[in-house]
Amino acid sequence: MIKKVGATRILQKHKASCHCGAVVLELSLPDGIVDPRRCDCSICRRKGAIVASVPLSGIRIIQGHEALKLYQFKTMTAKHYFCSTCGIYTHHQRRSNPNEYGYNVGCLEGVNPFDLGEVSVYDGVHHPSDRAP
Numbered sequence: 001m002i003k004k005v006g007a008t009r010i011l012q013k014h015k016a017s018c019h020c021g022a023v024v025l026e027l028s029l030p031d032g033i034v035d036p037r038r039c040d041c042s043i044c045r046r047k048g049a050i051v052a053s054v055p056l057s058g059i060r061i062i063q064g065h066e067a068l069k070l071y072q073f074k075t076m077t078a079k080h081y082f083c084s085t086c087g088i089y090t091h092h093q094r095r096s097n098p099n100e101y102g103y104n105v106g107c108l109e110g111v112n113p114f115d116l117g118e119v120s121v122y123d124g125v126h127h128p129s130d131r132a133p
């Protein structure tokens with residue numbers, strides 16, 4: 001759990017926004033930034049964002065609901081949201097754990113994700129949902 005990134009303290013209720021400012025989220029982060037990671041699946045490798053997790057109740061859209069676009073592919077399980085104006089990925093409902101959202105750590109107010117240092121890589125190419133039971 002990460003409660004401070006560079007000089008920025010992670011608040012219990014921390015705001016996140018897309019680049020143009022149309023979309024503003026309020027994240028509940030009582031434990032700070034949880035499980036920040038990169039992922040090498042087909043969408044994340046293109047996106048390049050560092051992602052962390054919150055329960056579904058942990059994201060409230062406070063502005064720009066109408067600006068958000070939904071993108072789905074293949075199994076249509078995960079829901080990837082991005083701003084239709086600036087194109088920035090804000091959050092997604094996870095496929096490996098549909099009770100969680102992943103969110104773009106770079107969207108957090110005042111947070112430079114490069115200050116996180118080493119970030120682990122999630123093996124998205126070999127997604128748990130694609131493995132034989």
Ligand SMILES: [Zn+2]
Pocket residue numbers: 018019020021022023083084085086087088
């Ligand atoms: Zn935007």
